Amino acid sequence: MNIDLIKKLKVGRENSTVLIAELEHCDKTIRNIDKIRTELSREYGEHNKKINELSKKLSDEQLQCSHPLTTYHGDPSGGSDSSTFCDICGKEIFG
Numbered sequence: 001m002n003i004d005l006i007k008k009l010k011v012g013r014e015n016s017t018v019l020i021a022e023l024e025h026c027d028k029t030i031r032n033i034d035k036i037r038t039e040l041s042r043e044y045g046e047h048n049k050k051i052n053e054l055s056k057k058l059s060d061e062q063l064q065c066s067h068p069l070t071t072y073h074g075d076p077s078g079g080s081d082s083s084t085f086c087d088i089c090g091k092e093i094f095g
Helices: 003-010 016-064
Strands: 070-073 083-086
Touching: none
Parallel strands: none
Antiparallel strands: 070 083
16 A cells, blocks of 8 residues: 555544544555456457457458449648548548
8 A cells, every 4th residue: 555645544533443444445445446447458458459350351341342433522621632432332542
């Protein structure tokens, strides 16, 4: 347990039973938060893995498309940021 936290809790407390109960509560809270953070990190990892798998599948499928229908989207400001997308698979077509 963090010694600074213990010092903060001790200030103004004469009853050691109350202090012990507060320290135990803080320790339990810290352990629960660590457990939740570990689980959250694992879930993020699994989620990102699934997103990467699906992105790969999408990319592979788009590579199979011959892009027979496309739509040009000009830059509304008149600049050079125009783009063309395949109307079938959604892939941005460069070139």
